[in-house]
Amino acid sequence: MKNKGQYVKRIYAQDKNFDFNAMFYRYIEEKGWDIYELYIDVQTGTTAKRESLQRMIEDAEEKKFDVILAKELSRLARNGELSYKIKNLCENKGIHIITLDNAINTLTGNTNMFVLYAWMYEQESQHTSNRVKETLRTRAKKGLFKGSIPPYGYYLKDGKLYIRNDHTPNVVRRIYNEYLNGCGRDSIAKRLFNEGVPTPAEVAGKKNAGDKWNESTIKFILTNPHYVGDLVLGRETTVSVTNKKRKKVSRKDQIIHRNTHEAIISREVFNTVQEQLQLRSSKFPAPEKHLFTNILYCADCGKGMWYRKNRKGYICGNYARHGKKACSSHIVKEEFLKETILTDIKKLEAEINKEEYVKQLEAKNKKSKSWFSKKMNWKLLWKVNRSSKTSIN
Template identity: 30%
Template sequence: MNEKYKVAGYLRLSQEDGDKDVSDSIVSQKNIIDTKVKELGNDFYIVDYYIDDGYTGLNTDRPNFQRMIKDVENGTINCIITKDLSRLSRNSFEANYYIELYFLERNIRYISVLDNVDTGTKNANNDMIQFKTLINDWYSKDISRKIKSSVWARKEKGMYMSSIAPYGYRKNKEDKHKLEVCKPEARIVKRIFQEYDNGKTLVDIVKKLQEDKIPSPNNNNNNGEIRYKWRTETVRRMLSNRVYLGHTQYGKRINLSYKSKKVKYIPQEEWKIAYNTHEAIIDEELFSRVQSKRNINKAIRRKKYEWELNGLVKCKECGEKMTLKVKYKDSSSNEIKSKKIYCLNGVKRHQGKCCIKGSKGISEDDVNEIIYQNLKNMVGKIVDGNKIKELIIKQNDESKQSGIRNQKEILNKELQKTEDEIKTLYTDYRNGLLDEDDYKQFYGEIANKKNRIKKEIEIIEKQEESTPVLNEDKLKSVVNEIKNMKGIRKDIVSDIIYNIEIDNNNNVFINYKYNIFNMV
């Protein structure tokens, strides 16, 4: 009995194909697929058409492509037909992955009509898949280069290419690449420059704008609701924007690759400028004075806060280092509002990191007090000379240091987590949840972390061979240092503590380098 094929007809048309002949249209693609199904006979029937109209072929972030993949996973379809290979993908890496690995492992027959590719049969054209997908990839690269050259040429002529006009301007109705002054907003721009020139701080300016109910920039995105939420960062950017002098700046960022949406931001001193492209709102003299005052204010930098436990505190849930976030009462003040310790993975969820602690923090003062009291209580129990001798004898009787064993257990757990993360990352990549650039970036980060942990384990294993112990003089010295310590001191703490762990409930765990402190 012949196998019945439940066919998915996949059709895609993107802007990069928009200037081509009608042969690439959605209707044309559908006719080609229907004709091929009829030729294949009664064992093939169309289950559904999956149409992505207006989506690039450089990645698989397409709604109907993803719907098709879900139907592959749940068994709704077992055959995919496209007009040609470029409809499936113009990214050679992704096309080869799906055709030669993903579809193959799930017994999905793939047919590209015009390329005469059919993975259900043996033919020479199947051996040409990698070459043909590479040609499609080259085509996309060439199109991307031509578009970039065209856009860059327009910017050099002073044409404004951004989708939204800067605050104080609007786009000319007849020429969307030309800016014209929006008088109500221009008055606010002048006011901001003049107030800063007169000595007001960014915080003062923002506060007064909100009090006066001045609509904030980009109110077009608020469904008609007028917002008055000004931010100091918005005002700071306005004060340095040369667009208000009548010039157009460009070259602020570049795409890392035609396959990726990621961009690289260029230092301001390397930006390009097209001069006198539109009417100025601010004169050169006022702009120059404001820049001088901004530079003076930049020079008055806030003293960096020194975290005594930096590098010692780790999250007990995910093993990642924890970081201290210091908040000040306002941007121009050195008065601290709060100091909290957070898990790095918990606060970097937007980068694909994850930890059950999330953004739950703990006060630095609370952690310092716990460590400080723990050390003081420990010293209080061993200040007696006889107790010190007793601990030294007991320590020397220990065949292995449990403290080092604990360190090794912690690192082995971290190592296992990184290996699990790599497996999960690869699964997400194979399932199309990550693009190639993100996969490489995240894999590199996790691989570096894995290598670092392995090196730490090697160091600890060497320490096991020569178990660290404290002699009587060294222990007396440590006890005296802690006894006389006023507040947390990193040089003392790091000398005897391996690390400090904080769990999801903000319980604090101290792991000492020397087992003798666990005997107290």
């Protein structure tokens, strides 16, 4: 690489006492290179949480720079899958990777240890994850709530749960009462949304929190044992450090402390709701699929259209789930869709047949012209030959 080659530097402020800037700038100055952009991620973890890493990958795909510089490979990725993804991307785009610990330098062909370092950093991340989980379990065994966000209706203080002094505890009670009175989870969610009740995500102040209540949110509240005053921790865990999908933990491995905080729902009500959840779920058949399921989308809001047997057509899924506040109640009849599509297919078939017919006519015409031309040439030749014989006689 000559001077003025575009260059990318990545900085991670994980050690505030270490001046990464001086190290990178000194290296760049020695090489005589230019900096294209600094990609800085203070937060580590999954790719989705690291916006700068995502942006760097997108820029690499467009070949906006020539080299990626990192303090070490773990600053780029701490799992093998992501490491190989970046490595393959750089190889395909002709981009080099250099780490300042001299482990990786594709400019000099030093790539033999890439797989080993990727594996080592993934193992390190897994060990760190295990230590964090064990710390949280130790905290849970002491009867302290381990999460940073308390259940809806509670607030957290010194690791203990306390009932909030606002509308949220009454919303929890309302959800339980309406469900016991025969209301479905979807209908409860729809009413809360149309009444403008803030969602748990909004109350918690989460970034990009939605204003729509969903069936899954209602179910989570209806099955959360914290509302009877019990502290139940470790109900779910991640599959691994590289797979953030969550799996349920068996009840014998969960940490349960009874009566650790004030209850919002009585045990009797909670247990009755669990029975109802079991009973209702076993009665509902699998949703019936129709011809245009997962194909139609609402022209107004862009959400999928849902089939309704009683209306013999498709309505906006956003309206079906959240009501008129989310979208309008328009419907598209299934028979109308079938007729429209069949009509279009017949028109297309007619146009195709018409084009074929024209092509066949042109081919026949061309063949006729060729035959007529040959016949005229044969007659002309016959006349010439006859004329020659007559003149000789």
